[in-house]
Amino acid sequence: MKLELRGITKRFGSLVANDHIDLTVEAGEIHCLLGENGAGKSTLMNVLYGLYQADEGEILLDDVVQHFAGPGDAMKAGIGMVHQHFMLIPVFTVAENVMLGHESTKAGGFLDLQAARAKVREISDRFGFDVDPDALVDDLPVGVQQRVEIIKALSRDAKVLVFDEPTAVLTPQETDELMAIMRQLRESGTAIVFITHKLREVREVADRITVVRLGKVVGEASPTASNVELASLMVGRAVELTVQKDPPKLGEPALVVEGLSVIDHIGQLVVNDVSFEVRRGEILAVAGVQGNGQTELTEALVGLQPRVQGSISLDGEVLSGASVRKILDSGVGFVPEDRNEDGLVGEFSIAENLMLDRSNGAPFVKAANVQRGVLEQFATEKVAEFDVRTPGIDTKVGRLSGGNQQKVVLARELSRELRLLVAAQPTRGVDVGSIEFIHKRIVAARDAGVPVVVVSTELDEVTALADRIMVMYRGRIVGIVPGDTPRDVLGLMMAGEVPAEGAAA
Numbered sequence: 001m002k003l004e005l006r007g008i009t010k011r012f013g014s015l016v017a018n019d020h021i022d023l024t025v026e027a028g029e030i031h032c033l034l035g036e037n038g039a040g041k042s043t044l045m046n047v048l049y050g051l052y053q054a055d056e057g058e059i060l061l062d063d064v065v066q067h068f069a070g071p072g073d074a075m076k077a078g079i080g081m082v083h084q085h086f087m088l089i090p091v092f093t094v095a096e097n098v099m100l101g102h103e104s105t106k107a108g109g110f111l112d113l114q115a116a117r118a119k120v121r122e123i124s125d126r127f128g129f130d131v132d133p134d135a136l137v138d139d140l141p142v143g144v145q146q147r148v149e150i151i152k153a154l155s156r157d158a159k160v161l162v163f164d165e166p167t168a169v170l171t172p173q174e175t176d177e178l179m180a181i182m183r184q185l186r187e188s189g190t191a192i193v194f195i196t197h198k199l200r201e202v203r204e205v206a207d208r209i210t211v212v213r214l215g216k217v218v219g220e221a222s223p224t225a226s227n228v229e230l231a232s233l234m235v236g237r238a239v240e241l242t243v244q245k246d247p248p249k250l251g252e253p254a255l256v257v258e259g260l261s262v263i264d265h266i267g268q269l270v271v272n273d274v275s276f277e278v279r280r281g282e283i284l285a286v287a288g289v290q291g292n293g294q295t296e297l298t299e300a301l302v303g304l305q306p307r308v309q310g311s312i313s314l315d316g317e318v319l320s321g322a323s324v325r326k327i328l329d330s331g332v333g334f335v336p337e338d339r340n341e342d343g344l345v346g347e348f349s350i351a352e353n354l355m356l357d358r359s360n361g362a363p364f365v366k367a368a369n370v371q372r373g374v375l376e377q378f379a380t381e382k383v384a385e386f387d388v389r390t391p392g393i394d395t396k397v398g399r400l401s402g403g404n405q406q407k408v409v410l411a412r413e414l415s416r417e418l419r420l421l422v423a424a425q426p427t428r429g430v431d432v433g434s435i436e437f438i439h440k441r442i443v444a445a446r447d448a449g450v451p452v453v454v455v456s457t458e459l460d461e462v463t464a465l466a467d468r469i470m471v472m473y474r475g476r477i478v479g480i481v482p483g484d485t486p487r488d489v490l491g492l493m494m495a496g497e498v499p500a501e502g503a504a505a
Helices: 041-048 071-076 094-099 113-127 142-155 172-187 199-205 227-235 294-301 324-329 339-343 350-354 372-385 402-413 432-447 459-465 487-494
Strands: 003-012 015-025 030-034 056-061 064-066 079-082 160-164 191-196 208-213 216-221 253-263 269-279 283-287 308-314 332-335 420-424 452-455 468-473 476-482
Touching: 003 041, 015 030, 015 041, 015 056, 015 191, 015 216, 030 041, 030 172, 030 199, 030 227, 041 160, 041 191, 071 079, 079 142, 094 113, 094 142, 113 142, 113 172, 142 160, 142 172, 172 191, 172 199, 172 487, 191 199, 199 227, 208 227, 216 227, 227 432, 253 294, 269 294, 269 308, 269 476, 283 294, 283 432, 283 459, 283 487, 294 308, 294 420, 294 452, 324 332, 332 402, 339 402, 350 372, 350 402, 372 402, 402 432, 420 432, 432 452, 432 459, 452 459, 459 487, 468 487, 476 487
Parallel strands: 030 191, 030 208, 079 160, 160 191, 283 452, 283 468, 332 420, 420 452
Antiparallel strands: 003 015, 003 056, 056 064, 208 216, 253 269, 253 308, 468 476
């Protein structure tokens, strides 16, 4: 089935999320929609799937104009979507999830689970998915859960499949398996739209590439295009994809963590007896699939987790049990993984956000009064130094792009004397150009002798920054290995496999 989008425009108030976008995907083709977060890719696919109604433009399937009032209409027309965040019910079996929403019944009005099981087996056998129809979804690995999402779509005779950032929660090995599945689907005649911002994946699997920037199509590219060429199309200028860094000049161990365990709010052990150290002038990158204890680990380091066991010390000073205020005042910089929730106050100005963790005294507050002149000079300098694109320092930070918001967080955290920098997902949701800048600043902090802990689910980021890599799986450390450890080895570790003797560092 051929898919064609003509002049699709979608507005949200004054924001034009999609601006007269044209896209054609042929049957048996993998067409990659490449662009940064916020470029309008997911909005466009939500229009296709009937979740949004376009303000202008047409959707055509095999040259016939379609009108979708909702996802049900799109599914009936042969369009399926595999969402970034799975739309599965964990306590249901695979067969129950697959039949949900289009249940078939047998005599007496009972659900025909046998038919659903048979459908799962038939699709699973056809594509080699190896999925048990009677398995509880909650018991399945993430990669297998994604196969269930694909089976759901295929069970409804999808001829066009949309994969929306499908590798966000996968290990490298699971990503490779997904690519193989996409190729199988292509060979069966399925038209595939693959939405991503990861250049490596695009070049590996796409037949054609359309690049979207700020809601508009800015060009098409061949899969043979280099990463630099693709990145330049995405950002609109030349970018340096790999940060240059000299070998580390290591000092003494600064951050020492011993026997750290964290229990979450429902009583689960999410960090389990973790011990490691970070030396001065070193970047320790923490790798792992999201949800394996990395978030809780970073929060424990800065005092945000209330139920912590074990010891955390910095330069011999015990920080475990201390308040967040004391930890920050002791020289710990913190870039949280969710800048909007934990890093910024959207209704405050850029200048006010730059003094958030220093609002209790000099140089910005004196006798309970904000020293406006001091703050304005500081904010003006930092906006220039960190290349924050803004009309002025009084602009509300919530009005900035994601990349510029992240630069404000970094400017605040790196503008004081640091004894430790903890950066969680430091480039999540920012454009390639901002990633380049942020990586350079993190490396500069390391070169100044600051011990750095970087937590990231992006392996490209981990390998670009790390002097050593600590891999976590289900709350434990699988191993700590050199920064140049091959991706395939890291991928196995992210799935829980302990590295061979001699790999640890």
